[in-house]
Amino acid sequence: MKVRSCWAALESRVAQRLVQLQADTGQALRLRESLLSSRQRLDQMLREYQAQSVGPSSSTGMSAVLNHRQFMTRLVLLRERVEQDLATASSHLAGLEHRTRKAQEDRLKMQALIESDLKAVRKHHQLREQASMDALGVMQFNRAKSA
Secondary structure (H helix, E strand, C coil): CCCCCHHHHHHHHHHHHHHHHHHHHHHHHHHHHHHHHHHHHHHHHHHHHHHCCCCCCCCCCHHHHHHHHHHHHHHHHHHHHHHHHHHHHHHHHHHHHHHHHHHHHHHHHHHHHHHHHHHHHHHHHHHHHHHHHHHHHHHHHHHHHHC
16 A cells, blocks of 8 residues: 555645745735825825915916816825725735635645545554564464474
8 A cells, every 4th residue: 555646746736826825915915015105195195285275365376276176186086096906905915815724724634634644554554564473473373383
């Protein structure tokens, strides 16, 4: 009886998938950090432009007020887009973490199957050896009895 190689092959395949998932998770984390940084910069820009809010006064023209409002509107829209991308990235990251946990569980199962198969092979060899030793002992007993 030999140790089955299928469990080791499956465990190897799961390990490769785990490495790929960890690389994808690292990339998703970098993307999320980049989006968080972008959101922070946009928030800062919004605060700065709100602080220098141009109100309709005699010294500023109507076009300056309209340009300011238009720029503020674009900043708000851009921030909303970053928020949507951030939600998508967080969702993707959660999915990757779930798949990573599942792959780790699968890897542990494969390792348990490898160990179980190895124990079964060892037990089979021990039983065969014991049977052979028992047969040898019976043979020696019969020889000693007949002599």
